[in-house]
Amino acid sequence: MDETTKQKLLDVMKSKLNRQLLYYLDVCAKCGACKDACHIYRATGKAELVPSHRADLLRRLYRRHFTSAGRVFPSLYEATDLSDQLLDEMYQAAFTCTGCRRCMVYCPFGIDLTWVIGVEKAMLSAVGKVPEELNMLADAAIEKGNSIDLYREIMQDQIRSLEPELRELTGMPDATIPMGKKGARVLYVALAGTGSILPPAVIFNLAGEDWTLSEFEAANYGYFLGDTARAARIAERIVNEAKELGVEEVVLTECGHAYRVMKHLDEVWSKQKFPFKVLSVFEPWARYLKEGRVKVLRPIAEPATYHDPCQLGRNGGIYEEPREVVKAICTDFRDMTPNREKNWCCGGGGGLVAQTDLEEFRADTGLVKAEQVRATGARIAATPCENCRLQLALLNERYHLGVEVVAVTDLLVRAVAPGALRKPEQEPRETAREQEASA
Amino acid sequence: MHALAYWITGPGVYLAVGVFALGLGYRLYQWRRMAASPMRLGIFPKPPPGAKVLRIVADTLAFPQLAEVNPSLWVAAIVFHVALLGVFVGHLHLLGRFPGQLEEMMTANASLVGGTMGVLWALAALYLLIRRFKTPYKEISTPEDYLLLLLILGAVVMGDHLRFFGHVDVGVYQEYIRSLYAFRPELPAALATSSVKWSFVVHILLANLLLIYLPFSKLVHFIGAFFTNGIRRG
Ligand code: SF4
Ligand code: SF4
Numbered sequence: 001m002d003e004t005t006k007q008k009l010l011d012v013m014k015s016k017l018n019r020q021l022l023y024y025l026d027v028c029a030k031c032g033a034c035k036d037a038c039h040i041y042r043a044t045g046k047a048e049l050v051p052s053h054r055a056d057l058l059r060r061l062y063r064r065h066f067t068s069a070g071r072v073f074p075s076l077y078e079a080t081d082l083s084d085q086l087l088d089e090m091y092q093a094a095f096t097c098t099g100c101r102r103c104m105v106y107c108p109f110g111i112d113l114t115w116v117i118g119v120e121k122a123m124l125s126a127v128g129k130v131p132e133e134l135n136m137l138a139d140a141a142i143e144k145g146n147s148i149d150l151y152r153e154i155m156q157d158q159i160r161s162l163e164p165e166l167r168e169l170t171g172m173p174d175a176t177i178p179m180g181k182k183g184a185r186v187l188y189v190a191l192a193g194t195g196s197i198l199p200p201a202v203i204f205n206l207a208g209e210d211w212t213l214s215e216f217e218a219a220n221y222g223y224f225l226g227d228t229a230r231a232a233r234i235a236e237r238i239v240n241e242a243k244e245l246g247v248e249e250v251v252l253t254e255c256g257h258a259y260r261v262m263k264h265l266d267e268v269w270s271k272q273k274f275p276f277k278v279l280s281v282f283e284p285w286a287r288y289l290k291e292g293r294v295k296v297l298r299p300i301a302e303p304a305t306y307h308d309p310c311q312l313g314r315n316g317g318i319y320e321e322p323r324e325v326v327k328a329i330c331t332d333f334r335d336m337t338p339n340r341e342k343n344w345c346c347g348g349g350g351g352l353v354a355q356t357d358l359e360e361f362r363a364d365t366g367l368v369k370a371e372q373v374r375a376t377g378a379r380i381a382a383t384p385c386e387n388c389r390l391q392l393a394l395l396n397e398r399y400h401l402g403v404e405v406v407a408v409t410d411l412l413v414r415a416v417a418p419g420a421l422r423k424p425e426q427e428p429r430e431t432a433r434e435q436e437a438s439a
Numbered sequence: 440m441h442a443l444a445y446w447i448t449g450p451g452v453y454l455a456v457g458v459f460a461l462g463l464g465y466r467l468y469q470w471r472r473m474a475a476s477p478m479r480l481g482i483f484p485k486p487p488p489g490a491k492v493l494r495i496v497a498d499t500l501a502f503p504q505l506a507e508v509n510p511s512l513w514v515a516a517i518v519f520h521v522a523l524l525g526v527f528v529g530h531l532h533l534l535g536r537f538p539g540q541l542e543e544m545m546t547a548n549a550s551l552v553g554g555t556m557g558v559l560w561a562l563a564a565l566y567l568l569i570r571r572f573k574t575p576y577k578e579i580s581t582p583e584d585y586l587l588l589l590l591i592l593g594a595v596v597m598g599d600h601l602r603f604f605g606h607v608d609v610g611v612y613q614e615y616i617r618s619l620y621a622f623r624p625e626l627p628a629a630l631a632t633s634s635v636k637w638s639f640v641v642h643i644l645l646a647n648l649l650l651i652y653l654p655f656s657k658l659v660h661f662i663g664a665f666f667t668n669g670i671r672r673g
Contacts, residue, residue, distance in 0.1 A: 019475040020670060026466070027663035030584055031516070032576050036508045047578035056579065069655035078581040105482055108502035108516070109664045110671030112480060268478045317483035341482055 005127055006082045010065060012126045013058075016119040017066065024111050025062050028052055034113065037106035039345050039368040040096065051103040054093035055116035057086060087129060094120040094226070095131055096361065098352055100310035100345035121226025130225050134351045138221035141234050148237075152215055155179075159213070162198050166205065169198075169419040175205040180245070181212035186284070187247040187276075189214040189238055189258070191386060196253045199409040200281060202417050207293040209284070211251075214241055218258035219386075223265075224351030232269040235261055242276050249277045251284060254322075254384030254407055256311030257349075263316060280312065282321035282384070285412060289328045294416050296329050304330035305378035306339075306408075307369075307392065309385035310349055314341040322408050326382050329415035334376045344369050346383075348391025362391060363398045370399040382408045444631075444640045447647065448615070449624030455647035462654025467662070481673040491672055498668040515570075519563035525556030526598070533612045549609070550602070557599040564592040587656055590649045597642035605635040 034051035035041040041049050063070025063079035070079040080086060099114045107113075124130055144151050159177045166175050177197065178184065188204065188211050190196040197213065204211045216237045222230030242250045252259040263278040288294040306326050312318045319340045327333045336343060347366035352358050373381055373395070381392055381403040392405040486494045497503070506513040529552065531537075532545050568588040571580045601607070611629045618625045630639060653659070 017473065019470055019473040020480070022470050022473055023663050023667050023670070026470075027657065027660045027667050029657050029660055030579055030581070031505075031512060032579055033505050033509045033512055035575065041575075045575070047575035050575050050579050053575075053579045056581075067655075076581070076583050076586065101482065104671060106504045106508040108505045109660060109667045110482075110498065111667055112670065115480070265478060268476075314482050317485070319484070341484065 001082060001084050001087070008126055009082055009087075009123050010061075012123045013061065013065075013119065016122055020112070020115055021119060024055070024113070024116050025059050027109050028055065028059070028111055029109070030056070031108065034103035034107050034111075037103045039100075039102070039347055040098070040365045043365045043367040048089070048093070049096070051097075051113045052111075054097055054120075055111075055113045057090045057093055058116055058120050061086070087124070087127075090120045091124055091129055093117065094124060095350075095355070096352070096358070098310070098345050098347060098349035099224075100349055101315055102310070102342075102345055105314060105341055118226045122228075125225050125227045131351070131355045133354050133356065134221050134224050137219075137354060138225055138227070138230055138234070141217065141219070141221060142230065144216070148215060155215060158194060159197065162194055162201070166198060166201050167419075169202045169413065169417040170205045171418040172205055175201070177201045178212045179215065182245050184210050184212035184245060184247055186211040186249045186251050187214055187238075187242045187245060188212070188251045188253070188281070189216065189218040189262075190253045191219055191255060191258075192217040196255075196386070196407070196409075199407070199413045200253065202413045203285060203288065203294060203409065206416060207284070207288040209288075212245060212247070214238055216241065218253050218255050218262075220258060220261045221351065221354070223257055223261050224354075228269055231261065232266060235266040236270060238262070239266065239270065239272075239274065242274075247276055249279050250274075251279045251281050253281055254312075254386070254409060256309035256313075256316060256385040256388070259318065260311045260316045280316070280318045280321065280384075281409065282318060282325060285409070286321040286324040286328075289325065294412075296415050297418060298415050300330045300380070300411065300415055301332065302330070302379040303332040303334055303377055304380035304382055304411075305334050305336055305373065305376040305403075307336065307346060307373070307381060307383035307388055308340055308343040309383060309388045310343075310345050312384055313343060322382075322384055325408055325412055329412060330380070330382075334378050336372050336376055344372050346388045346391040346395070348387045348394075349385075351387075353387045353390045359394070363394055366391060366395040366398070370395045370401060373401055373403060374399070379403055380411070381405050382411050384408055444626065444636070445624070447640055447644045448626060449619075451647045452619060452624070452643065455650040459650040459653060462651075463659070463662075466654050466659055470663075470666070479673050481671050486672055494672050495665060495668045498672070499664045512570075515563050515566050518559050519567065522556045522560035522563060525552060526560060526595075529553045529556065533609065533616050535613070535616075546609075554599075554602055557595060557602055561592060561595045561599055564588055564595060568592060583656060587649075587652070587658060590645050590652070594642055594645035594649060597638045597645065600638045601635055601642060605633065605638075607633055607635065 030052055032050060032052065038051045041051065047053065060078055060080045061082065063077040064074055064081055070077050094117050097114065097117050101112065101114050104110060104112045156179065159179065162177060166177065167173055186209055188200060190200065190213065220231050220234045222234050238250065250262065252262055259280045267274055304326060306323055308319060346369045347362050352362055379402070383389055383392060383405070384407065389405050389407060395401060396403055396405055502513070505516065529549065532549065536542050537545055570576055571584060571588070607630055611627045614627045615630065630636060
C-alpha cells in the first residue's frame with residue numbers, strides 16, 4: 001500500500017475519532033458475548049465473524065497510531081499498521097454486517113459495534129473499496145436528483161398508468177396519485193418502482209388524506225456505504241421537496257433505514273431542524289384504522305406473523321403501529337419469539353441484499369431467522385422493509401417455510417380495499433398447502 | 440531479596456498508585472476532550488424519562504442482557520465482580536479502623552467472608568482464563584486479555600495463600616499500611632520473618648503491575664461502562 005493511500009485512510013480515521021468511538025475501542029472486554037447475539041456468527045461459527053472481532057480490526061490501527069501504550073507495546077494489543085491485508089479483512093468484516101445492532105442490545109457494556117464498523121466503512125469508501133453494486137446505487141440516486149426533470153416525466157407516466165387500478169381497488173372514480181401538490185398536508189416518499197406506490201395510494205385515498213407523492217425514492221444507499229456525506233445529499237432532496245411544498249408531515253414508506261435516516265439521523269447530519277414531522281407510514285395507517293377512516297372489510301384468517309425490521313424497530317422505534325395494523329386485519333396474529341428489540345435480524349440488512357455475490361451467504365446466515373419464522377406456524381409473514389422481504393423470500397425458498405412474505409400495506413389493502421384484489425405472491429402458499437396435503 | 444522486597448512493597452506501591460491515578464485521569468481527559476456525536480443512538484424503546492439513570496446503573500452493575508444470551512458467562516462475570524467487590528471492601532479494613540459497630544462486624548466475619556471471596560475470585564478468574572483458550576475466544580483474544588487475567592489470578596492466589604497459610608495478624612498488615620501512609624515504608628518484623636513473606640511480596644508486585652497497567656487496558660471498562668451504557672439508553 002502506498003503512502004498516500006495510507007495517509008488518506010488515517011486521515012479519515014482521525015476525522016471519525018470522537019468520544020463514542022474511543023469509548024467503544026477502549027472499553028470492549030472482548031468477552032465475546034456479542035457472538036451469541038449475532039445471527040451471522042450463530043449460523044456460521046466463524047471466529048472472524050464474531051462481532052467484536054469485526055471492530056477489532058479498527059482497534060488494532062487505533063492502538064498502533066492513536067495510543068501511547070499501543071505504540072510502545074504493539075504486540076500486547078496486536079496493534080498493526082495499515083496493509084492491504086488489513087484492508088481486505090476490514091472489507092470482509094464491514095460489508096458482511098447487516099448493521100442490525102442486535103449485538104449492541106446484548107453487549108454487557110452496550111457497545112455499538114456498527115458505529116465502529118461504520119468508521120471502517122467510511123475508510124473503505126474513501127479509497128473506493130466498496131461493493132460495486134452499492135456504489136452504483138448510491139451514485140444513481142444522486143444522479144437522479146440532478147436530472148430530475150428527465151425522471152419526473154418517466155415517473156408521471158408510470159403513475160398515470162397506475163390510476164385505473166387504483167380506482168378499481170378503492171371503488172372511487174376520482175381517486176388519484178397527486179405529485180408536486182403544493183400545500184398538501186402529507187408528503188409520501190416511496191421506493192423506486194410502483195410496488196410501494198399503489199398500495200399506499202389506495203389507503204390514502206380511502207382515508208381521504210390530503211397527500212402528495214414525492215418525486216424521490218426513500219432508499220438511501222449512501223447510508224449503507226457509511227458515507228454520511230452522500231447519505232445526507234440523498235436525503236436532502238426529499239427535505240427540500242418537503243419544504244418547497246410546505247407539507248406538515250413527511251411520511252416514509254415501510255422501508256426501515258429510510259425512516260431511520262429521515263427521523264433520527266438527517267437532522268443532525270444536515271444541521272437543521274425540519275419544519276415538518278417525519279412519520280413512518282404505519283403511524284397514519286394505525287390512526288386511520290382507529291378512527292374508522294379505513295374499515296376492515298375482509299379480515300384475514302390465516303395465521304400471520306410480523307417481522308420487526310432492525311432499522312425500523314430497535315433502531316427506529318416503530319414497534320407497535322405495524323403490529324396494530326396486522327392485528328386489526330388478521331384474526332390469528334402470532335408474534336415471533338423473541339420480538340421487538342430482541343428480534344433476530346433477517347440477514348438482509350446493511351445493503352447485503354443488494355450485493356448479488358452474497359446470496360449464498362445470506363441464505364446460510366438466515367438460518368436463525370428461518371427457524372424463528374417456522375416456530376410461529378404462520379402462513380403469512382408480514383414485514384415492512386423491502387430488504388427484509390427479499391431476504392425472507394430467499395429464506396422461504398431455501399428452508400421451505402411455506403409462508404407468504406408480504407408488505408404490511410399490501411396486506412392492509414387486501415383487507416380494506418372494496419375493489420377486487422390481485423395476489424401476485426400466491427405461489428409459496430400453494431406449495432405449502434400441497435406439501436401439507438401430500439404429507 | 441531484602442532490597443527487592445523493599446522496592447516492591449515501598450516505592451513500588453507509590454509508583455503504582457501514582458500511575459493509576461494519573462493514568463486514569465488522563466484516560467478520562469482523553470475521552471471527554473473529544474467531541475461527542477450529537478446523535479441519540481440508543482436502542483429503542485427508550486426508557487421513560489425518569490428511569491434512564493436507573494437503567495444505566497442497573498445495566499452497568501448487573502448486565503442482565505448477558506444473562507439472557509450467555510448465562511454461564513454471566514454467572515462467571517457476576518461471581519468475578521462480586522468477589523472483587525468483597526475483597527476490595529475487605530482490604531479497606533487494612534487501611535484503618537471502621538467506625539463503631541462496623542469494625543466489629545468486619546472483624547467477626549473477616550476470615551469467612553474474605554476467604555470465600557478470595558477463593559471465588561480465583562475460580563472465576565481461572566474459568567475466564569481457560570475459556571480464552573477455546574475457539575472462538577482464542578481467535579478474538581489478544582495478549583492483553585491473557586496478561587490481565589494472569590495478573591489478577593496471580594495476585595488473588597497469592598492473597599489467598601496469605602490468608603490460608605499466613606497466620607499473620609491483621610494488625611501487622613495495618614502496621615505496614617501505616618508505614619506507607621507515613622512515607623516510611625517498612626515490612627513489620629512479624630511479616631518480614633514469616634514464611635509467607637515471598638507470597639506477600641509477589642502479591643504486592645502483581646497488584647502494583649495491575650494498577651499501573653489498568654488505565655491503559657480494557658479494564659477502564661469499570662468507568663467506561665457507565666458511559667457506553669448511557670449511550671445505549673440515550
Ligand atoms: S459483547 Fe461487548 S464487550 Fe463483549 S466482546 Fe462484544 S462488544 Fe466487546
Ligand atoms: S450489527 Fe448485527 S450483523 Fe452486525 S455484528 Fe452486530 S449482530 Fe452481527
